[in-house]
Amino acid sequence: MSDLTGKKYVHAAEFLNENAGRLVEKHVSxxxxxxxxxxxxxxxxxxxxxxxPPGSDEAKFQTETEMAKRAAAEDLETDAASVARRVGSKIPVVGLGITAAGIGWDIHEGKPPAKAIISGLAGAGAAALVAGPVGWGALAAVGVGIGAGALVDYGWDHWVPEGAKHAINEGAEAVGHAVGNAASAVGHTATKIWNSIF
Structure with a gap:
């Protein structure tokens, strides 16, 4: 619950980004x-x-019909490729920015860097595996991401020996601080990308 309420804006952004990705997939399909x-x-x-019959009105009509249908199909395929490239390719970038912002928030709130990074990436990975329709599917993905992050947090607190935690944290501290310091910049960049798309 503390994760859900403390990072409500991060989770709202995840929900919107998940929905955008699903809408793009649905449109392209x-x-x-x-x-x-x-x-x-x-x-x-x-x-x-x-x-x-060669040269008949029927032959002429069917030739024109074939050409028109093929031209229309090519236009639609171009549109699908354009949407996938222009919008769809940016969805994962925005998602990474949101994940980084969530990790940065956790570090800012006092979570050890290694724990924040591992649980943040685990949550994002689990959310990416969830399929479903626009709306409920995106909500389920966010819920699964929160649950996976909480499970990793529990495992870190109860199953990882203190010596191992210390060693991992030492290695991750520099990265964690960089992520924490960059979270606002990444969030700002993700917002600019989002605004440029929509």
Whole structure:
């Protein structure tokens, strides 16, 4: 609960980013499906053209239909590729920024750097494995991410020997402080990327 309430803005950003990713996937899939349907119609028009008397109005009509359907399918495929490149490729970047911001917040609040980094990455990884529809799927992903992070925190506190914790923290301290100091800058950059997309 403390993670959920303390990082409510981070989790809200995760939810929005997850939804954006799922919406992009849904849009690209629908557009590709429509392009595939148009190609099938173009193939059908070609078959009808081959069966029509040469030079007839029917042959001319089927040729024009085939060309129009193929052109429309190509336009849709270009649109799908553009959306995937322009928007879809930025979703993971924003997600990494949100994860870094969450880790930075944990370090700022006193969590040991190694513990913050490990639980933050575990939560992000677990959330990425959750599939589902827009809305509920994104909410489930955020919930699974929080749960995975809490589980790793518990394991760190109860199962990792103190000597190992100390050694790991020494190695991660420099990285952890860098993440903590960079969290606001990363968050600002992620916001700029998000605003440039939408």
């Amino acid at each position: 629908a557009v590709k499906g429509e392009a595939s349907r148009l190609k099938e119609e173009a193939d059908l028009a070609k078959e009808r053209y081959l069966k029509a």
